[in-house]
Amino acid sequence: xxxxxxxxxxxxxxxxxxxxxxxxxxxxxxxxxxxxxxxxxxxxxxxxxxxxxxxxxxxxxxxxxxxxxxxxxxxxxxxxxxxxxxxxxxxxxxxxxxxxxxxxxxxxxxxxxxxxxxxxxxxxxxxxxxxxxxxxxxxxxxxxxxxxxxxxxxxxxxxxxxxxxxxxxxxxxxxxxxxxxxxxxxxxxxxxxxxxxxxxxxxxxxxxxxxxxxxxxxxxxxxxxxxxxxxxxxxxxxxxxxxxxxxxxxxxxxxxxxxxxxxxxxxxxxxxxxxxxxxxxxxxxxxxxxxxxxxxxxxxxxxxxxxxxxxxxxxxxxxxxxxxxxxx
Amino acid sequence: xxxxxxxxxxxxxxxxxxxxxxxxxxxxxxxxxxxxxxxxxxxxxxxxxxxxxxxxxxxxxxxxxxxxxxxxxxxxxxxxxxxxxxxxxxxxxxxxxxxxxxxxxxxxxxxxxxxxxxxxxxxxxxxxxxxxxxxxxxxxxxxxxxxxxxxxxxxxxxxxxxxxxxxxxxxxxxxxxxxxxxxxxxxxxxxxxxxxxxxxxxxxxxxxxxxxxxxxxxxxxxxxxxxxxxxxxxxxxxxxxxxxxxxxxxxxxxxxxxxxxxxxxxxxxxxxxxxxxxxxxxxxxxxxxxxxxxxxxxxxxxxxxxxxxxxxxxxxxxxxxxxxxxxx
Numbered sequence: 001x002x003x004x005x006x007x008x009x010x011x012x013x014x015x016x017x018x019x020x021x022x023x024x025x026x027x028x029x030x031x032x033x034x035x036x037x038x039x040x041x042x043x044x045x046x047x048x049x050x051x052x053x054x055x056x057x058x059x060x061x062x063x064x065x066x067x068x069x070x071x072x073x074x075x076x077x078x079x080x081x082x083x084x085x086x087x088x089x090x091x092x093x094x095x096x097x098x099x100x101x102x103x104x105x106x107x108x109x110x111x112x113x114x115x116x117x118x119x120x121x122x123x124x125x126x127x128x129x130x131x132x133x134x135x136x137x138x139x140x141x142x143x144x145x146x147x148x149x150x151x152x153x154x155x156x157x158x159x160x161x162x163x164x165x166x167x168x169x170x171x172x173x174x175x176x177x178x179x180x181x182x183x184x185x186x187x188x189x190x191x192x193x194x195x196x197x198x199x200x201x202x203x204x205x206x207x208x209x210x211x212x213x214x215x216x217x218x219x220x221x222x223x224x225x226x227x228x229x230x231x232x233x234x235x236x237x238x239x240x241x242x243x244x245x246x247x248x249x250x251x252x253x254x255x256x257x258x259x260x261x262x263x264x265x266x267x268x269x270x271x272x273x274x275x276x277x278x279x280x281x282x283x284x285x286x287x288x289x290x291x292x293x294x295x296x297x298x299x300x301x302x303x304x305x306x307x308x309x310x311x312x313x314x315x316x317x318x319x320x321x322x323x324x325x326x327x328x
Numbered sequence: 329x330x331x332x333x334x335x336x337x338x339x340x341x342x343x344x345x346x347x348x349x350x351x352x353x354x355x356x357x358x359x360x361x362x363x364x365x366x367x368x369x370x371x372x373x374x375x376x377x378x379x380x381x382x383x384x385x386x387x388x389x390x391x392x393x394x395x396x397x398x399x400x401x402x403x404x405x406x407x408x409x410x411x412x413x414x415x416x417x418x419x420x421x422x423x424x425x426x427x428x429x430x431x432x433x434x435x436x437x438x439x440x441x442x443x444x445x446x447x448x449x450x451x452x453x454x455x456x457x458x459x460x461x462x463x464x465x466x467x468x469x470x471x472x473x474x475x476x477x478x479x480x481x482x483x484x485x486x487x488x489x490x491x492x493x494x495x496x497x498x499x500x501x502x503x504x505x506x507x508x509x510x511x512x513x514x515x516x517x518x519x520x521x522x523x524x525x526x527x528x529x530x531x532x533x534x535x536x537x538x539x540x541x542x543x544x545x546x547x548x549x550x551x552x553x554x555x556x557x558x559x560x561x562x563x564x565x566x567x568x569x570x571x572x573x574x575x576x577x578x579x580x581x582x583x584x585x586x587x588x589x590x591x592x593x594x595x596x597x598x599x600x601x602x603x604x605x606x607x608x609x610x611x612x613x614x615x616x617x618x619x620x621x622x623x624x625x626x627x628x629x630x631x632x633x634x635x636x637x638x639x640x641x642x643x644x645x646x647x648x649x650x651x652x653x654x655x656x
Contacts, residue, residue: 002516002533004592004628006555015591018598022614057590077591188330205330227334259587261623262385263343263405264332270346286350290618295589296626300332325653 001197008194023322026065035089036061037071046097046167049089053078059292062323068158077193078215080108086116098123098167104146105130127174131183133242134211134219148255148292148303149181159317182239185301187212191294214294232271235302249284253303258293329525336522351650354393363417364389365399374425374495377417381406387620390651396486405521406543408436414444426451426495432474433458455502459511461570462539462547476583476620476631477509487645510567513629515540519622542622560599563630577612581631586621600630
């Protein structure tokens with residue numbers, strides 16, 4: 001294993017310290033590194049808190065700031081944060097509007113966020129994301145996995161919170177965005193968890209994993225590597241075939257898993273966009289880049305959100321975080 | 329070779345098409361894909377044009393837009409664009425203020441940009457970047473190589489152009505920023521050029537290449553892999569030892585080569601920052617992420633610019649490009 005690190009016990013803390021120092025205008029580290037929070041809070045606004053295992057950066061700490069999250073709780077690599085972390089984050093950033101947890105659907109995360117919600121004194125609601133169409137149940141999940149669509153939920157709900165929406169409205173909006181969002185991923189290579197020291201899975205030089213999870217969990221099937229157009233066609237079949245309706249304005253989000261050149265991501269975007277237009281969608285908004293990664297895994301996911309006017313408006317609203325910035 | 333592509337002859341064009349579609353609010357493709365240009369030009373402003381081999385994305389097309397470049401000319405992967413491309417770009421975006429070429433110091437690029445300058449009818453000046461302290465001459469270079477510091481030059485000169493500086497002032501500023509900037513890289517793995525189909529260099533599971541170039545060119549030496557703190561110490565020794573003076577405000581820029589997890593980049597940033605502070609610098613500005621890549625290579629470079637007030641002011645000025653955005 002070759003990584004830029006000093007030791008498996010310190011990699012997360014050293015990285016978070018660097019992150020908070022590099023973005024000190026936006027974020028500060030919470031006590032004992034339990035969470036990363038906004039440097040400045042807005043009184044009375046419902047607090048948006050997310051979190052999950054580390055190794056998916058910039059998710060979630062990269063989305064803390066105006067227009068998105070108030071705090072993010074980083075677990076160890078690919079390991080849920082603890083209820084203690086979520087509770088500490090909630091206590092630090094709740095300013096009278098209650099707390100909305102945004103949780104990716106993995107058993108550990110769901111259980112720990114639920115426990116934190118039960119321990120909380122104030123109002124807490126939760127949006128659970130499960131946008132991955134690849135598999136119904138998985139290594140760490142009952143039901144579908146929450147993957148890159150989580151960023152779309154965080155952006156749109158974050159903008160609504162900034163605009164003054166109350167806790168119940170944010171919960172409803174988050175559920176609606178999640179329901180309008182589908183994703184699927186493909187892996188060309190594995191990733192290596194620092195504490196494991198070896199690749200999470202073995203894959204041949206001529207194989208790809210269709211429907212891979214963001215922890216390297218198995219997807220739908222292992223198939224021979226093939227041209228990007230054919231890979232994208234399979235992914236878009238799965239994504240678009242899962243919607244109840246088709247056509248209309250869509251957000252097209254091509255997400256790199258960490259080890260994929262930008263050149264390839266834009267090529268995938270180009271193919272996915274052509275397919276959407278052929279199927280009667282208009283690509284109304286776009287996002288291309290590394291937003292929900294799996295360490296250094298090569299591959300990408302495609303996310304499509306069927307946008308309504310409210311969602312599109314919130315997508316366009318100003319945001320100022322380490323990983324996403326617009327309009328300010 | 330596993331890449332998300334359809335063929336080596338089409339990868340660049342399909343990717344550029346996707347890029348221009350995803351960022352149609354900012355850029356448009358020039359005739360025959362010879363260049364990427366701003367969607368809207370500012371009359372009378374000197375035109376800033378850069379370019380170079382592809383495979384370093386987001387450099388350079390990702391920096392086309394308000395506050396940075398007016399056009400970027402993409403060559404084939406790791407291959408200089410042709411004079412024809414630069415000339416076409418200049419004709420498309422020159423609006424009365426002359427043309428400033430920003431060129432990384434590689435023989436092919438230097439020759440082709442010079443040829444384009446000679447063929448041009450209007451005023452043309454060139455800023456040559458050569459911030460890489462690793463080696464004096466290299467596989468493709470006489471003198472030092474231009475690497476990630478080029479982004480710093482493009483940002484600061486771009487802001488000055490937006491603020492109304494004339495061509496000669498921009499040339500002088502660009503030279504001054506380059507002279508205040510030093511970089512050095514390290515590779516953990518090789519990259520694979522699509523047309524070659526195999527890794528550019530072989531490297532053992534326990535080796536790293538100190539001072540690697542952004543095309544995978546050899547650096548200073550191949551050494552056994554070691555803790556990040558020791559790697560960063562070597563890089564910072566080389567960078568800081570090369571300045572004529574020390575201390576004062578600095579921009580610290582940790583650049584990923586394409587295949588490096590963000591977690592590791594922030595850890596490197598943390599170590600480099602500590603070293604700067606120990607040596608009497610203040611880290612006045614920071615940038616961390618994939619900005620000048622080598623396809624999917626794992627590793628990173630560190631860039632330090634000794635900032636004066638003028639440079640810092642321009643660094644903070646609004647910018648709106650695909651890869652860098654602030655204040656608008």
